Amino acid sequence: MSAIDETHDPARISWVASANGHSDFPIQNLPFGIFAPKGGHRRAGVAIGNHILDLAEITELLPAAAASTLQGPALNAMMALPRADRVGLRQRLSELLSDEAHRGAVEPSLYDAATCTLYLPASIGDYSDFYAGIHHADNVGRQFRPDNPLLPNYKYVPIGYHGRASSVRPSGIEVRRPNGQRKPLHEDVPSFGPSRRLDYELELGIWIGRGNALGEAIPIGTAADHIAGFCLLNDWSARDIQAWEYQPLGPFLAKSFQTTISPWLITAEALAPFRIPQPARPAGDPAPLPYLFDEADQQAGALALDLEVTLSTAAMRANGEQPVSLSRGPASNLYWTAAQIVTHHASSGCNLQPGDLIGTGTISTPKPGGYGSLLEISQGGKAPITLPNGETRTFLEDGDEVTLRAIGRAEGSVSIGFGECRAVILPAS
Known part of the structure; x- marks a missing residue:
């Protein structure tokens, strides 16, 4: 079973203001999905408050093992990662979205969720x-x-x-x-x-x-x-x-x-x-x-x-x-x-x-x-x-x-x- 760590800390807040107190997507959640911004193509993202973080745009900030699985229009490869690698990716995303020091590098890759289209998160074989x-x-x-x-x-x-x-x-x-x-x-x-x-x-x-x-x-x-x-x-x-x-x-x-x-x-x-x-x-x-x-x-x-x-x-x-x-x-x-x-x-x-x-x-x-x-x-x-x-x-x-x-x-x-x-x-x- 997954362990509770700093990413679940109830005191942790995000510099993405809409995430704090959000009913679905506070920083303690960080769910993955496939989305497309208006006029754009499908890519991997993470929901944070009322926004979606484009993961393809920030791969250089992510652990190498996980970054390589986030380039396509489906999350199958990311799902297949060993649990330790998924935990490491979650911890890094939590850090990027909570520490103001990373705001300048990450904020340009946030999209208003209301303007995006959501797709199936994976190519479902069965x-x-x-x-x-x-x-x-x-x-x-x-x-x-x-x-x-x-x-x-x-x-x-x-x-x-x-x-x-x-x-x-x-x-x-x-x-x-x-x-x-x-x-x-x-x-x-x-x-x-x-x-x-x-x-x-x-x-x-x-x-x-x-x-x-x-x-x-x-x-x-x-x-x-x-x-x-x-x-x-x-x-x-x-x-x-x-x-x-x-x-x-x-x-x-x-x-x-x-x-x-x-x-x-x-x-x-x-x-x-x-x-x-x-x-x-x-x-x-x-x-x-x-x-x-x-x-x-x-x-x-x-x-x-x-x-x-x-x-x-x-x-x-x-x-x-x-x-x-x-x-x-x-x-x-x-x-x-x-x-x-x-x-x-x-x-x-x-x-x-x-x-x-x-x-x-x-x-x-x-x-x-x-x-x-x-x-x-x-x-x-x-x-x-x-x-x-x-x-x-x-x-x-x-x-x-x-x-x-x-x-x-x-x-x-x-x-x-x-x-x-x-x-x-x-x-x-």
């Missing part, structure tokens, strides 16, 4: 999605199997499937409502057309750093060293298409049409102050199999993040009304840690590569108020919710805008955020 949010699995399972919501394998094996990397998009890119086959229970045969039950899923994304060779496993004790960082992830889901197609092989077109992520790589190093013990399993639950158990991971494998989902309809935006909060809850509501997910993914000899993306699965609470999807909130469409302006929803309508947010909070530490994971729904083509 994307896999897991089902590690036990309360989501339980809430959804009860709709179909009230007496046996979780299948027998759930508490033994991290459940996952291989998703579609080509349709991952950064925050702000619209989502086109998918077409597909749908067969409600009251219809005898399926029909083809726009999804009628479009939903979001509140997840964390895990970015792979150093990979593993084909045929080699990643031991649970070293799995954290293979995680470069995290993001927010919305695994949009067409529930009606999914219900018809998923048996026997699982999700396909119902989830492949688009996945939205927040564009900033929140590094494992930045999250060191927000490491907390993995919640204890309920009495009677099986212990993880030995290849998935590590005491250090159990003591610090979860994250103290507050998650929130908000909804803004087209009518709300037209009337200048604020988005409504649909759910709030902690990221610790995961049955498996990120390290366990990575270890299981590679346990068959599957080779993970720098820049691969893994979703945790929908993160929900056991009770209303923190459900991570409309499938849960509306009880499968049986209980419409009424918004403050009188509109109702069971699932998403065209023009709806969904935003995910996450804030890391810990006593004695400066809070850091992930930035927005946001998209508007467009009508089907």
